[in-house]
Amino acid sequence: MDDEAIVLAAPLVRTDPHRPDTETWLGRPVPEGYTDMIDQVRELLDRLAGAAPSAEVVRSTTKTVAELSAALAAYEVDEPDQLSGRLGSAAGRAQVAGPALHVDEVDDERMTGRVRFGRHFLGSNGVVHGGAIPYLFDDLLGRLALGGGRPRSRTAYLHVDYRSVAPIDTELRVAAFFDREEGRKHFLRGTLHDGDRLCAEATALFVALNPGQT
């Protein structure tokens, strides 16, 4: 097994000091174990990306996943009642489209945290897919854009510079900064580091929505 294969086969380790099992959403308690379920789906996506299964395992996995989809379909809700992507203190807001981002510190102007991209986000050679990094920055900067009592806003542009490769299955550091405000325009920037090494940085404009604007 070469070094790259060893990295890709490393055990999945996820710890979430902010596990929000007691969190409420829309005044109702989040079902116990909800974030564990999301973690398991993340792990499933990582295992799926990394597996070359036998036909028998393909058949049984297809059947099991179809059964799980049917079970969840019975609980489908409209967007305002959705939990995934809405749990602010859960890793990655409990949204599996992006990586499990853990926010460590946040104030009105700054946010820091950690993120680990699993095998699901592999591009090639043990490196995170380039498309996954803008997702991370949009989410990170979008959250800070909403901080400090600022109004809802949408990303007008997001510019990402890839400075060096970002490895998967590695805890990376993220930081976001609220740079300045010009009327409805909010300028933010973010960084992604592996240790002291800068992997990527981003600048973004978020435009505050006018009343009634979706």
Ligand SMILES: CCCCCCCCCC(=O)SCCNC(=O)CCNC(=O)[C@H](O)C(C)(C)COP(=O)(O)OP(=O)(O)OC[C@H]1O[C@@H](n2cnc3c(N)ncnc32)[C@H](O)[C@@H]1OP(=O)(O)O
């Ligand atoms: C718990 C929840 C946490 C959530 C975190 C996740 C956050 C995710 C955030 C998103 O991803 S939002 C989805 C992606 N973005 C969009 O779909 C936005 C699509 N675009 C729009 O809806 C509108 O173009 C936009 C609201 C951004 C702006 O349209 P408006 O009609 O409201 O504003 P307008 O076009 O008049 O522009 C206002 C100012 O911004 C400037 N501007 C707008 N777009 C720009 C641009 N692309 N580049 C440079 N400047 C831009 C524009 O020139 C102008 O500058 P001035 O006031 O100085 O004249």
